[in-house]
Structures are given as C-alpha cells and as structure tokens.
Amino acid sequence: MPFRSPFHAAEGQSNQPLLKEDGRGRESNTFSEALNGHPSRPPNSRRSTFRSRTPDIDEKNLTRRKYLLASGFLLLSLISFVVQTETAVYIQHELHWNKPYCMLYLTHGSWSLLWPIQLLILRIQKRKLSWDAFWRRHVFLLRTTAQMVERQDLHLSSRDDHRSPVPYMLKTIAFITSALTIAGGSWYVAVNLTTASDLTAIYNCSAFFAYAFSVPLLNDKLRFDKIFSVVVAIVGVLVVAYGDSGPGEGESKGSANNRMLGNIIIGIGSVLYGLYEVLYKKLACPPEGTSPGRSTIFANLVGSMIGSFTLLVLWFPLPILHWLGLETFEWPRGEAAWMLCISVLANATFSGSFLVLISLTSPVLSSVAALLTIFLVAIVDWMVTGKPLSAAAIWGGILIIAAFLLLSFSTYRELDEERKRRLADEGPDSDSDE
Helix, strand or coil, X not given: CCCHHHHHHHHHCCCCCCECCCCCCCCCCXXXXXXXXXXXXXXXXXXXXXXXCCCCHHHHHHHHHHHHHHHHHHHHHHHHHHHHHHHHHHHHHHCCCCCHHHHHHHHHHHHHHHHHHXXXXXXXXXXXXXXXXXXXXXXXXXXXXXXXXXXXXXXXXXXXXXXCCHHHHHHHHHHHHHHHHHXXXXXXXXXXXXXXXHHHHHHCCHHHHHHHHHHHHHCCCCCHHHHHHHHHHHHHHHHHHHCCCCCCCCCCHHHHHHHHHHHHHHHHHHHHHHHHHHHHHHHHCCCCCCCHHHHHHHHHHHHHHXXXXXXXXXCXXXXXXXXXXXXXCCCCCCHHHHHHHHHHHHHHHHHHHHHHHHHHCCHHHHHHHHCHHHHHHHHHHHHHHCCXXXXXXXXXXXXXXXXXXXXXXXXXXXXXXXXXXXXXXXXXXXXXXX
C-alpha cells in the first residue's frame, strides 16, 4: 500500500507492553493509541468509552488523521474497483474467457500477497533495525492484536499472554472466507449476464443489508438520518439499474432476460456480501479504540489469511466443475492472460483497501462509500463504449453521492453528540499520540 504513515507509526511503538494485570477494567475507547500502537496514559487512570471518540482537541486531531487515512484507502479502493470491474467484463464479454469460479479463485487467492507486500514495506521503513528485532516486534504486534480481536478488549491480562489466538483466527477465517466465496461467486456468475453498471449498482446494495445486519450483530442504533441516507443510496442504485425504459440499443429480448437473471443472482450475492462485511467487523477486527496503524496492519494480515485459505482449501470445486462439464478448466492465453493479471491485482488492491476501510470506520459507511463506484463505472463505460450517460445514470449517481455525504455528516454528528455526552459525565482526557 502506498500510505506510509500508518505502518511507520504503528511499528515504531510496537515493542511497548500492552498487557495489564487487571484485564477486567473498562474497555479503552479513546484514540490515545492512534498511530502509536500503545496506550500513553498511566494504567490506573480512568479511560473513556469508545463511542466518545473526540473528547478534546488532541483526540479531534487524532480522529481527523484516522479518517484522512480512511479517505486515502477509499480513493484507492474506488479506482481499483473500477479497473477490476471493467477488466472482468472485457475478459468475459469480449475475450470469451468465461470461467467464473476460476476467476474467483484466482482473484481471492491473490489476497495472500497483501501481508508479504506490507511486510516488505514495513521492513524498508525499518531497515535500520536488525531483522531479528524487526521480526520480533512485528510478531508481537500481530499476536497481541489477534488476542484483542478474540477478546474484543484493548486491556489484555497476563493470562491472555499465554493463550494462543491461532485457533480462534483459523476458525474465524474459515467462516468468513466461506461467506465471502459464496457472495463473490455470484458476482462472477452475474458478470457474464448483466452490464457493468447494473453489476456494480446491485452488488453495492449490500450497504442496506450491512446496516440491517449491523443492528443485531454490532449493536448499532437505529437512527433516522442513517436510515434515510441508506434509503437514498438504494433509490439511487435502483434508478441506475432500472431507470431505462427497456433493453439498451442493440439488445435482444433474450439478452434482456439474461440481464434480469444476472440482476437476481447479484441481488442474492448483495445480501450475503452485506453479511460478510458485518461478520468481518465483528469477528476479525480489533476492538474500537485500536490505533489506525495497528488496525491497518492487522486488516492486511486478515486479508492474506483469507487469500491463503482460498488457495489451500477452495480449489476443490475446480476439478468437480470440470468433471461435470459446468466449467471446463483451462488457463487463459494471450490477451486474456495479461488482462486477468490486471484484474487480479486490482481486486487484491481493492479488497485490501476495503478491509482497512471497514476496520477503521464501519461496514455501513464503507458500503455506502463504495457506492461511489457506480457513477465511476458508468463514466468509464461511457468513455469506453462511446455511449453517453443516460439520465437515469446521472440522477442515480447524484442520489448516491448525496447519500454518502448525508451518511458522513450523520456519522460525524453522532460522534460529536457522544463526545459531548461523555465530556459532561467524565471531563476531558489528556491522551495524545505524541
């Protein structure tokens, strides 16, 4: 990833002790760890609840830096998703390499590269350290973060230090990857049946389902402004997908029927992908209040574990599909091969960025932010095919952008209300990342 600051800062303090003898205290919920990876406050001081993220000017600055980091990963995810979508459509529609599951296997398997690439970047940044010291600090950071994930608590007791988080992480990765594979498989099946704009639009309806699942699973509060924002986004999605009066120019009746079937398949995948996002946030992300740098590093590790599980376990459908004649296995050749390489790398970039985005923010905000790809894909379709944007694409894009801005403002207002409430109860904190 091209963003140096989270990796640099988080590693710089990763050798600090994170264990406390008393692990039953209240959960640390400030950003005192932001970009440092360790608490700067004495162990006996009171700590605020997480939901109050900005109790003083210092924490406001830390929060701002956190969301600037998230904005960078959002921009990277938008660009890479457009590249992935357009190349996947070109490979299947124009080059006729129609291997949905094989493409899914290769793209999700490429996630395994996220952690090695991240490790290389971190090593370059910390090249003055000996390898042994660098590796010990990195493993310590990953191990303690995984323990935080398992306990969902920033305060680790000395007893936790002797408990390996590996069994929990293996079970969690297997569960999350299975849900992701089913949801992602629908994307690759539908990509050969529907248009790129429809594919992006309906698949990103997962924002609604992410919010629906976040209420019972993440204990999110039902807020009218958030619900309204998500509804506006979904309306924009439907306008883009179904705003045209009928099949586009040059489409036959059979092609229109295929488009509807593709939209149904991707709709099912949208529900499952919303569930996957919430499960990832609940089961594989560090607890709220973890520093942005630590969260970023661990998100890429989880992405690599998902990719490794895909490569080592989820290969078995390939020979079965080949034997049944449902998907004959063959390696892509020529133009299809290098276009597939571009699509695979774009998917790995998008997925790593999106995992970081969810970890730093929330599944709902991340999903709605991803809806911005709809308008971007429509614009790229226009540039590639020469067909101007329809009124439906324009108005749908405006609604989606408005929904994202509304949700961003709603999230900020919610955080500010909670900050004021905690300040009235407890007073300001003195945590700093310096």
